[in-house]
Amino acid sequence: MVQVVMTVAGSDSGGGAGIQADLKTFQELGVFGTTAVTAITVQNTKGVREVCPMTPAVVADQMDAILEDFDVACIKTGMLFSADIIRAVAQKLHEFNRPLLVIDPVMIAKGGQSLLLEEAITALKTELLPLATIVTPNIPEAEVLAEMKIETQEDVEVAAKKLLQLGVKAVVMKGGHRKNNENAEDIVYMENGEQFTVSAKWVETKDTHGTGCTFSAALTAELAKGVPLQKAIGTAKQFIQAAISHGLSIGHGHGPTNHFAYRTFNEVKMKEDVINES
Numbered sequence: 714m715v716q717v718v719m720t721v722a723g724s725d726s727g728g729g730a731g732i733q734a735d736l737k738t739f740q741e742l743g744v745f746g747t748t749a750v751t752a753i754t755v756q757n758t759k760g761v762r763e764v765c766p767m768t769p770a771v772v773a774d775q776m777d778a779i780l781e782d783f784d785v786a787c788i789k790t791g792m793l794f795s796a797d798i799i800r801a802v803a804q805k806l807h808e809f810n811r812p813l814l815v816i817d818p819v820m821i822a823k824g825g826q827s828l829l830l831e832e833a834i835t836a837l838k839t840e841l842l843p844l845a846t847i848v849t850p851n852i853p854e855a856e857v858l859a860e861m862k863i864e865t866q867e868d869v870e871v872a873a874k875k876l877l878q879l880g881v882k883a884v885v886m887k888g889g890h891r892k893n894n895e896n897a898e899d900i901v902y903m904e905n906g907e908q909f910t911v912s913a914k915w916v917e918t919k920d921t922h923g924t925g926c927t928f929s930a931a932l933t934a935e936l937a938k939g940v941p942l943q944k945a946i947g948t949a950k951q952f953i954q955a956a957i958s959h960g961l962s963i964g965h966g967h968g969p970t971n972h973f974a975y976r977t978f979n980e981v982k983m984k985e986d987v988i989n990e991s
């Protein structure tokens with residue numbers, strides 16, 4: 714039977730990030746995607762022109778409609794925009810017995826525009842993160858959530874541990890924003906003290922719009938299928954590596970990644986490109 718997943722996130726009219734990236738990724742990985750839209754963004758590869766948030770009630774109603782009808786195996790959150798929307802989402806998660814939850818703590822678009830109000834950071838930390846199976850911050854997001862500057866490898870670990878203390882079960886510290894990260898290394902920290910890294914060849918490209926959304930959507934799909942965490946992260950890494958390295962070269966700014974690449978180029982070689990080690 715097909716697994717049903719849900720993304721609670723913003724719409725990206727440009728199609729490379731947000732709800733659109735999530736649905737494309739879900740489709741490619743063979744799960745049935747449903748949505749609760751938190752905001753419409755007027756956006757293309759050059760940036761975000763406008764943000765039009767939904768009311769918290771409409772976000773909650775969309776979640777109700779889906780969760781009452783389907784047995785949703787895993788939910789992911791992306792752009793949540795405001796404290797009120799975060800509280801509405803957290804309440805629904807409690808009501809529906811906290812299914813598996815992937816939180817991509819989206820804050821700022823590649824062009825610098827804010828996708829999360831400053832007033833929402835406390836709600837994200839105190840109301841939503843404690844419900845997470847896994848949270849997937851990039852370095853600037855981890856800096857905000859852990860309230861510290863991250864420069865060294867030790868800083869990455871200290872910040873991850875601070876996030877674990879909020880009640881998250883696992884943290885993926887994504888390396889897309891780290892300097893000299895030639896192995897595109899992401900480090901995963903788990904509540905039981907275990908850690909591992911996934912890495913792949915760094916790709917020199919400006920077309921990285923929606924990499925975080927795509928990675929977390931792939932992780933959501935794999936967790937929904939019952940794949941154990943370490944293996945699910947490995948597949949998400951293969952998916953994003955294929956999507957970045959077979960870029961589409963469309964648009965005039967930060968172009969989208971190639972969501973068909975994993976299925977199209979999913980050969981032994983691609984699998985070997987990603988190293989998953991404890």
Ligand SMILES: Nc1ncnc2c1ncn2[C@@H]1O[C@H](COP(=O)(O)OP(=O)(O)OP(=O)(O)O)[C@@H](O)[C@H]1O
Nearest residue numbers: 851887888889890897915916922923924925926928
């Ligand atoms: N140029 C690159 N080459 C290879 N892997 C990359 C590159 N850029 C990002 N990644 C990988 O993509 C995944 C997403 O990480 P990233 O830090 O870019 O997320 P993000 O900043 O949240 O993305 P966005 O906000 O654009 O959605 C991680 O696995 C990261 O290592």
Ligand SMILES: Cc1ncc(CO)c(N)n1
Nearest residue numbers: 723724730731792822923
């Ligand atoms: C709607 C939306 N969500 C997330 C991101 C981050 O990539 C974006 N640019 N737009």
